[in-house]
Amino acid sequence: MSAPDRTVLLTLGRLPPSIDVARSFAALGWRVLVAEPFRLHMARTSRAVAKTFVVPAPTIDAAGFRQRIIDIINAEAVDVVVPISEETMHVVGFQDALPTNCEVYTSDAALVRALHSKRRFIETAADHGLRVPQTFSGNTNEARALMAQSAFVVKPEYSCSGRGVMRYAPGDVQALSNDMVVQQAIDGDEYSAFAIAHEGNVLAQVTYKAVIRHGSVAVVFERCEQPSVDTWLKNLVGAVNYTGFIAIDAILDQTGVVYAIECNPRATSGIHFIETHDLAAAIIDRDASVRMRPERRLQEFWSAWTHWFSSLGNRQERRKTMDAIRSAKDVTWRRSDPWVFLLATFSTWPIISKAIRHRTDFASVLALDIEWVGDDET
Numbered sequence: 001m002s003a004p005d006r007t008v009l010l011t012l013g014r015l016p017p018s019i020d021v022a023r024s025f026a027a028l029g030w031r032v033l034v035a036e037p038f039r040l041h042m043a044r045t046s047r048a049v050a051k052t053f054v055v056p057a058p059t060i061d062a063a064g065f066r067q068r069i070i071d072i073i074n075a076e077a078v079d080v081v082v083p084i085s086e087e088t089m090h091v092v093g094f095q096d097a098l099p100t101n102c103e104v105y106t107s108d109a110a111l112v113r114a115l116h117s118k119r120r121f122i123e124t125a126a127d128h129g130l131r132v133p134q135t136f137s138g139n140t141n142e143a144r145a146l147m148a149q150s151a152f153v154v155k156p157e158y159s160c161s162g163r164g165v166m167r168y169a170p171g172d173v174q175a176l177s178n179d180m181v182v183q184q185a186i187d188g189d190e191y192s193a194f195a196i197a198h199e200g201n202v203l204a205q206v207t208y209k210a211v212i213r214h215g216s217v218a219v220v221f222e223r224c225e226q227p228s229v230d231t232w233l234k235n236l237v238g239a240v241n242y243t244g245f246i247a248i249d250a251i252l253d254q255t256g257v258v259y260a261i262e263c264n265p266r267a268t269s270g271i272h273f274i275e276t277h278d279l280a281a282a283i284i285d286r287d288a289s290v291r292m293r294p295e296r297r298l299q300e301f302w303s304a305w306t307h308w309f310s311s312l313g314n315r316q317e318r319r320k321t322m323d324a325i326r327s328a329k330d331v332t333w334r335r336s337d338p339w340v341f342l343l344a345t346f347s348t349w350p351i352i353s354k355a356i357r358h359r360t361d362f363a364s365v366l367a368l369d370i371e372w373v374g375d376d377e378t
Contacts, residue, residue, distance in 0.1 A: 013043030024279035057369035089372030133184035138176025151185035162216025188253035194270025198286035214307035299328035
């Protein structure tokens with residue numbers, strides 16, 4: 001089957017990684033479709049996207065989301081499905097119900113959801129001899145002992161964008177339910193690593209760090225060399241025979257030891273450091289050659305400006321943010337596909353308006369309608 005006859009479906013369109021993936025497949029001559037709960041979203045403004053579909057939000061109507069995706073695949077003769085972000089945890093639950101001639105770029109549901117869990121990821125990594133901090137369910141004797149003895153972090157077992165994460169001093173014991181986890185706090189420098197993998201083999205990998213954060217989310221980020229972080233992620237991918245997008249957040253302590261603190265089995269900002277043209281090939285060809293983009297520092301321009309405006313009372317932070325904005329290239333800007341960048345405020349209005357209604361930051365509401373919180377609904 002020649003490239004012009006092939007169709008790919010992305011199961012989210014609101015985030016910048018969706019744009020990179022769409023542009024890459026379009027450059028290979030594929031027809032790019034996007035399914036998205038929001039009627040208005042970033043991918044809808046891209047010239048790379050041939051058609052978009054409004055689907056039920058999986059957190060509101062999981063069965064409806066499942067059926068709509070299956071209907072699109074059948075009606076449009078979709079060859080490959082590429083989950084992008086938190087909706088991945090829903091898509092993996094029904095990938096066995098898809099037509100046999102339709103490939104889904106991800107691993108099986110049990111593995112993906114285990115890695116998504118901030119407790120089971122730690123258990124999985126430890127079982128394979130990989131270094132992780134002590135981590136326990138909230139309402140356990142082990143958690144209470146850890147809280148009494150060490151600085152610790154409390155976070156929901158299932159969450160994203162740093163939502164609900166709190167750090168406490170030793171002895172500040174909290175009353176917690178088992179849908180929360182308690183994790184030993186590790187002091188050191190924080191890094192993220194992202195990889196594209198096929199059956200345990202890493203085709204492309206990048207380690208990066210936040211330069212500017214808006215809340216807990218990096219809006220300006222920089223590629224860096226940290227071989228020990230690279231090795232940690234590569235070892236995990238090989239140990240669990242992973243296929244799909246995958247990322248870790250890790251801390252390099254003062255002695256040079258890497259501790260991975262959580263895993264995101266989905267696309268993250270690290271995808272932007274990979275040469276856009278090579279992404280589609282990496283997804284469909286396990287032997288593809290993949291290059292890095294020449295830029296070492298990238299930004300989500302509009303999010304970075306939001307942070308600058310929110311820092312009006314902090315002159316030092318405003319100057320730092322402005323310097324970072326000047327030094328980084330936006331992840332969505334392309335002269336050949338300009339409306340994604342130019343209409344970003346308009347196309348992300350459903351998220352902005354929700355943040356205003358909830359009186360919270362952009363990142364906190366970004367995934368509220370697509371997140372997966374552990375209920376096996378599919």
